Amino acid sequence: MSATYQDRAEAGAVLADRLASVDGDPDVVVLGLVRGGVPVAAAVAERLGAPLDVLVVRKLGLPEAPEVAFGAVGPGGLRVLNEEIADRLAPAEVDAVVRAEIAELERREGLYRQGRQPLRLDGRIAVIVDDGLATGATARAAVGVARQLGARRVLVAVPVGAPEAYAVLSRTADEVVCPERPADFGAVSRYYDDFHEVSDAEVVDALTGSR
Known part of the structure; x- marks a missing residue:
């Protein structure tokens, strides 16, 4: 089986094309789940022209x-x-x-x-991004945290996910964008040519580059 995505940046570009409903909305903030979701989120934020931040859960x-x-x-x-x-x-x-x-x-x-203001989502549209959805536990927790931080709408965007996790998360988030939901899901890493472990330095670089 050939991988669906070359790397997380390509996956983010694909996701951004599926987020037309929020493209250009000034209330949108893109939140990468640490750590693997951050490179995906960086690509999404760049394509949407939206601010990038991290959601540490x-x-x-x-x-x-x-x-x-x-x-x-x-x-x-x-x-x-x-x-x-x-x-x-x-x-x-x-x-x-x-x-x-x-x-x-x-x-x-x-x-x-590193000097960025504490995350505030009052009245914002939070787009939570990860590199894949296996059980969905972290993403579900992130949705709850985003709502407590004041988000008025919470979307979850992932390049690939297990159908069962997608179904459960769809009952929690306002919208779930997941282009690939293979029945024989297996593991997130199967769908990337490059699925290296994202380092703390990569996260910091992505955030610094988005300022």
């Missing part, structure tokens, strides 16, 4: 099964909890996970923002 995973999220934390200490799952944990367990993830979130925020 950290999933809150169960202590015995970190891949199972009971919520997420976002900028400024915002929390989005799935009470049905979180209620299975003792308050001390929840607090321990939250403290650890907030510490990592603050580290990344400090590294990436």
Whole structure:
């Protein structure tokens, strides 16, 4: 099977062509999910002529099964909890996970923002961009965080995604743009020729170049 996209920049260019509904809207802000979503978001923002920022979201995973999220934390200490799952944990367990993830979130925020103003989305149209949608857990958390930050409309744009994740996310976001939804999804990396691990330096460079 040949890859769908050469790299994240090409994927972002394809996504931008699918975002005609917000092209030119002065309220749009493009938010890359750290880290892999940022190069995709940079290409989207450039094509749309919209500002680029990052949305740092950290999933809150169960202590015995970190891949199972009971919520997420976002900028400024915002929390989005799935009470049905979180209620299975003792308050001390929840607090321990939250403290650890907030510490990592603050580290990344400090590294990436470097003088940029805290993220504010009051009345904005937030276009959340990632490089793919596997389970959709991070994207769902990001939608919740964007709404808490005041976004009046939240779109999620991904180049490729699992049909099941797309369906679930479509019930959370105002709109989901996902050009490729193969039935035999597998992993996001299958759909890129170049799917290198994005470094902190690449994120900082993308944000600096967008100013």
